[in-house]
Amino acid sequence: MTATAVRVDSAPAAAVKRRRRSLGWLAVVPLLAFTALAFGLPALAMLDGAFTAKDPATGATSYTTGNLTASLQGAYLTALLGSVKLSAVSAALGVLLGLPLAQAVVTSRFRALREAVLTASGVLANFGGVPLAFAFVATLGNAGVLTRHLGLADQGWDLYSFWGLVIVYLYFLIPLMVLTITPALEGLRTQWREAAQNNGATPVQYWRHVALPVLLPSLLGGLVLLFGSAFAAYATAAAMVGSSIPLVTLQIADAISGNVLVGQENVALALSLDMVLVAGLVMAVYLPLQRRSARWLA
Amino acid sequence: MTVTAPDTTATTAATVEFRGLRREFGPTVALDGLDLTVRPGELLALLGPSGCGKTTALRMLAGFEHPDSGEVLIDGEDVTRVPAHRRDAGMVFQSYSLFPHLDALDNVAFGLRMRKVRTSERRARAAELLELVGLADKGGRFPHQLSGGQQQRVALARALALRPRVLLLDEPLSALDAKVRLSLREEIRRLQQDLGITTLFVTHDQEEALSMADRVAVMHAGRLEQCAPPAELYGRPATAFVAEFVGTMSRIPGRLADGGVEVLGQRLPVDGPVPAGPDVDVLVRPEAVGVRTDGDGSARVVATSFLGAAVRVTVRLADGTEVKADLPAHEAGGLGAGTAVTVSLPERPVLVAARTP
Numbered sequence: 119m120t121a122t123a124v125r126v127d128s129a130p131a132a133a134v135k136r137r138r139r140s141l142g143w144l145a146v147v148p149l150l151a152f153t154a155l156a157f158g159l160p161a162l163a164m165l166d167g168a169f170t171a172k173d174p175a176t177g178a179t180s181y182t183t184g185n186l187t188a189s190l191q192g193a194y195l196t197a198l199l200g201s202v203k204l205s206a207v208s209a210a211l212g213v214l215l216g217l218p219l220a221q222a223v224v225t226s227r228f229r230a231l232r233e234a235v236l237t238a239s240g241v242l243a244n245f246g247g248v249p250l251a252f253a254f255v256a257t258l259g260n261a262g263v264l265t266r267h268l269g270l271a272d273q274g275w276d277l278y279s280f281w282g283l284v285i286v287y288l289y290f291l292i293p294l295m296v297l298t299i300t301p302a303l304e305g306l307r308t309q310w311r312e313a314a315q316n317n318g319a320t321p322v323q324y325w326r327h328v329a330l331p332v333l334l335p336s337l338l339g340g341l342v343l344l345f346g347s348a349f350a351a352y353a354t355a356a357a358m359v360g361s362s363i364p365l366v367t368l369q370i371a372d373a374i375s376g377n378v379l380v381g382q383e384n385v386a387l388a389l390s391l392d393m394v395l396v397a398g399l400v401m402a403v404y405l406p407l408q409r410r411s412a413r414w415l416a
Numbered sequence: 417m418t419v420t421a422p423d424t425t426a427t428t429a430a431t432v433e434f435r436g437l438r439r440e441f442g443p444t445v446a447l448d449g450l451d452l453t454v455r456p457g458e459l460l461a462l463l464g465p466s467g468c469g470k471t472t473a474l475r476m477l478a479g480f481e482h483p484d485s486g487e488v489l490i491d492g493e494d495v496t497r498v499p500a501h502r503r504d505a506g507m508v509f510q511s512y513s514l515f516p517h518l519d520a521l522d523n524v525a526f527g528l529r530m531r532k533v534r535t536s537e538r539r540a541r542a543a544e545l546l547e548l549v550g551l552a553d554k555g556g557r558f559p560h561q562l563s564g565g566q567q568q569r570v571a572l573a574r575a576l577a578l579r580p581r582v583l584l585l586d587e588p589l590s591a592l593d594a595k596v597r598l599s600l601r602e603e604i605r606r607l608q609q610d611l612g613i614t615t616l617f618v619t620h621d622q623e624e625a626l627s628m629a630d631r632v633a634v635m636h637a638g639r640l641e642q643c644a645p646p647a648e649l650y651g652r653p654a655t656a657f658v659a660e661f662v663g664t665m666s667r668i669p670g671r672l673a674d675g676g677v678e679v680l681g682q683r684l685p686v687d688g689p690v691p692a693g694p695d696v697d698v699l700v701r702p703e704a705v706g707v708r709t710d711g712d713g714s715a716r717v718v719a720t721s722f723l724g725a726a727v728r729v730t731v732r733l734a735d736g737t738e739v740k741a742d743l744p745a746h747e748a749g750g751l752g753a754g755t756a757v758t759v760s761l762p763e764r765p766v767l768v769a770a771r772t773p
Contacts, residue, residue, distance in 0.1 A: 309513035312480055313571075315500040316507045317527030318578060327529070331517045414517045414558045 161394075167387035185388035194385070197364040198392055201349055204280065204365065208287040209344035213337060215288065216295025223296065224303045236300065239293035246290050251357035254286050278359050286354060291344050298343060302336035335412040342404045346397060366393060429456035429614045430491045430504075430581035432477065437486035439472055439638075446472040447483070448638035454582075459608050459615040460643075461629035463622060465661070469638040470618045474584055477616065479503045490581060506575030507584040511591035513571055514559040520546060520570045521555035527578040545573040548607070565596035572604065576611070583608065583615040589624065601628055622662050626650065634658045654688070656769035659699045666705070666739040667697040670768065677768055680733075680759055687765035699767040705741035706760040707731060709750055713758040715739075717751050727751075731759055 171182040188194065223235045257264050258277045265271055276282060306329055314324040330337075352367040361368055366389055373386035432454040439447040447469045454460045462470035475481040476488055479500030487496045495503060514523050521542050522529075528538035546552050549569040559567055568588050575583060585604070589597045605628045608615050619625050625632045626646040633643040634657070642654040653659035670679035672693035677686050679698045707717075707729055714734035721728045727748035729741045739759055743751075751757065 307512060309509045309511075310515060312478075312500070313507070313509060313513045313515070313574070314526070314530075315480070316478060316503075316505070317574065318501050318530045319526075320501055320530075323530055327526070328515055328517075332515070414519075414560070 164387050164390050164394075167384050168391040169388075170384055172384065185384045186391065188385050189388035189392055193364065194366075194369055194389060197366045197369040198389070198396070200280075200364040201366040201393075202396060204283060204287070204363075205345045205348035208284045208291055208348045209341055211284065212288055212291035212295045212344045212348075213341050216292045216340070217299055217333075217337070219292065220296045220299045220303055224300060236297070239296040242293040243290055243297055246351060247353035248357045250286065250289060251354050254282075254289075255358065258282070258285075278362055280363060283355060283359060283363055286358065287348050287351065291348060294347060295340050295344060298340040299333070299336055302333055306332065331411075335408055338404060338408050338411060342400060345400060349393065349396070429612050431456050431489075432582055432614060432616065433489040433492075434473060434476075435487045435489065437473060437476060437483045437488070439469075439476070439481065439483050445638050447476075447486075449486070450635075450638065450640055452633055452640055452643060454614055454616060455631075456614055457612045458630040459605065459617060459628060461617045461619055461625035461632045462635060463619055463625040463632050463662075464635035464641075466620060468635040470620075470635050471586060473635075474507075474586055474616055474618045477503075477582065478505055478507050478584055504578075504580050505582040505584050506578060506580035507586065508568065508571045508575045508588040510587045511564065511567070514567055514574075516559050519556050519558050520551060520562065523559070523570055524573045524577050526574065531578070542573075542577065545577055546570070548576075549573045550603070563596075564592050565600055568592065568600060569603075572607070576613075581614065583613045585615065585617040587618055587620070590619070590621070597624075604628070626662070632662075634661060636661075652687070653699075653767065656699065656767075659767055659769070664702050664740055665699045666702065666737075667699060667769070667772065668733070668737055668739055669735065669771065670696050670698040672696055672768070677766065679766070680761060682761060682763075684761060684763065685765040687767050691768060691770040695771045696768045697771050698761075699769055700739070700761060702728060702740040702742040704762055704764075705739055706762070707741045707743060707748075707751065708758050708760070709755060710758040711756055713756045715757050715759050717753055717755045717757055719753060720748060720751060731757060733759065 168185055169181050169183065170179050171184060172179050190198070219235075223232050226232045226235075254262075254277060256262055258270070258275070259265065260271065260277070262277070265275060265277075277286075310328055310332070311324055314328050319327065350367065352371065355363065355365050356368055356371065361372065370386045370389045373382035373389065376382065434450050434452045437447045437450040439445075444467075446467075450469065450473055452460075452473075462473060464470045472481055476483055477490075479495075479498060479502075483496065487494050489495065490504065514520075515526065518526065521539065524545050525538040525542035528541060533541075543552065543555060546555055549572055551566060551569055551573070554562060554566060554570075557566075559570070562570065571588070588604070589600055592600065601624060617625070617629060626649070629646060631643055631645050632649050634641040634649065636657050642649060642658045644652075644654075649658065650663055653662060659665050668679055670677045672678075672686070672690065672695075673683070675686070676683050677696065677698060684698075703726075715731050717729055718732050718738065719730045722745070723742070725745065726742040727745050729743055729748060729751055731739050731741060733739060741759070
């Protein structure tokens with residue numbers, strides 16, 4: 119009986135398969151719908167708002183490039199560049215410091231320590247915002263415990279500066295890097311190190327000619343992720359430095375809330391658009407680099 | 417494949433010596449005083465079950481492991497404390513050892529690059545080596561674009577690139593499928609003989625060891641059991657372990673008497689060491705066992721399996737012992753399961769071992 123059933127079914131089997139494949143996309147519809155609602159609509163609204171001007175007297179709206187021009191001038195431009203600089207510096211440092219830490223974790227003989235560091239990284243990578251700012255103010259701020267105890271103020275230490283902010287950002291960027299790069303480090307095979315040694319490579323030569331080139335795609339990916347994370351950060355900086363360090367996210371908040379001038383909402387949207395463009399630019403640089411460094415993976 | 421590179425190895429083949437090597441990993445003893453000499457230009461196979469210490473011994477020669485005591489000598493020179501990157505031994509790993517981000521040519525040229533050999537020179541040399549392993553046209557391929565067999569050939573070329581005095585092969589064929597394994601096995605052997613390079617080959621596959629090696633060293637529990645040419649190892653195993661590990665052996669209960677041994681109603685002289693008696697097991701190869709149809713015989717055929725030229729017949733003796741016999745196909749015709757037979761041994765000295773329960 120089973121045999122007959124199979125024979126009967128086998129003729130239209132191809133058609134069934136085709137139908138099944140043609141219906142397969144239905145499964146992603148909820149995801150696409152969610153993305154369109156939660157990501158597409160705001161993006162469109164932002165795009166629209168960035169090019170809209172509103173007459174405060176009549177309430178009439180018209181399209182203009184004035185917001186965008188304004189967002190690339192004066193204090194706004196300074197803030198945008200400040201954000202890019204802060205993100206680039208802290209992402210680069212995050213990669214440089216996170217890599218050796220992750221390597222130490224991966225090669226550690228103590229399983230418990232390894233697990234503990236990775237779990238802590240998972241928590242700390244998401245530990246930003248006001249609590250983080252407060253923690254740093256309390257320890258390294260002007261009246262912070264460590265500042266007093268070690269007399270840091272006399273040595274010119276100031277938490278509310280560019281480098282102060284870099285250090286605070288590193289607090290969550292380094293763990294993020296550890297989480298990102300650990301799987302890649304675990305993927306480095308012992309045989310590669312031994313084969314390199316066997317071919318006369320010193321440990322330094324092994325890292326220079328084998329490990330780093332193999333890791334390069336992952337390192338670039340980590341760099342982009344860290345840059346994005348730092349670039350979009352707001353609450354930490356807002357709670358800590360207010361407006362004393364020019365950052366684009368702080369400017370957007372000020373413009374929306376009318377902190378300095380009223381009626382700047384559309385400039386805020388233009389600034390957001392600038393951020394999207396910067397992110398796009400980063401990806402435009404990253405993707406060809408990534409493809410080149412991962413040529414051997416294709 | 418052309419072999420026209422007599423300059424691929426160092427001018428003279430090297431002697432390798434292990435002296436009293438001992439190594440413990442926690443509670444397990446990997447090497448328990450290994451003494452072994454590899455003669456210049458020979459291919460010596462280290463054979464044994466997993467965990468017998470054969471890989472540890474090889475890795476000590478490569479410099480990846482260090483002995484707790486004992487020494488490793490190459491041409492009489494103690495290299496025990498020499499770091500791995502300064503040892504003069506090219507190694508082929510089990511698998512996946514090619515650098516994934518370099519193409520085949522750059523993989524082979526890697527060692528030369530570490531030695532700061534000029535680009536044109538090292539590329540020429542790498543191309544020459546790829547030709548030697550029959551992959552002249554695959555230089556631009558990345559490892560993932562090569563088959564397992566091709567990857568191991570590239571690894572072999574890479575191991576030879578620095579003209580090492582010793583070639584180390586760590587189960588290089590174990591990850592390959594049967595057909596590729598056979599062809600690569602012959603190729604490695606031919607290359608090794610053409611180059612005349614002293615070679616250590618670790619394997620757990622006895623067929624591989626017996627077919628390729630000049631001499632086979634059988635290891636067991638961190639010790640050397642026997643080191644001999646394949647024919648001697650098979651024909652005159654020095655210990656019961658070797659006898660049973662290499663090839664198939666049946667144990668038939670016997671009884672020591674008057675300097676000989678009584679087995680299957682025959683009295684045969686004993687070969688090799690005689691264990692404490694009087695009850696012993698006689699060790700016999702299947703091809704030495706005779707089986708004859710005999711209506712009065714107390715033994716019964718249990719199973720037969722066709723092996724091509726021969727048929728392996730499993731016979732149960734009256735006391736329950738099972739004996740394996742290989743018979744020419746035409747003789748085994750009437751031996752179905754349940755046939756009554758008589759089992760006999762040739763009038764030759766036999767190997768005996770202490771009775772196992």
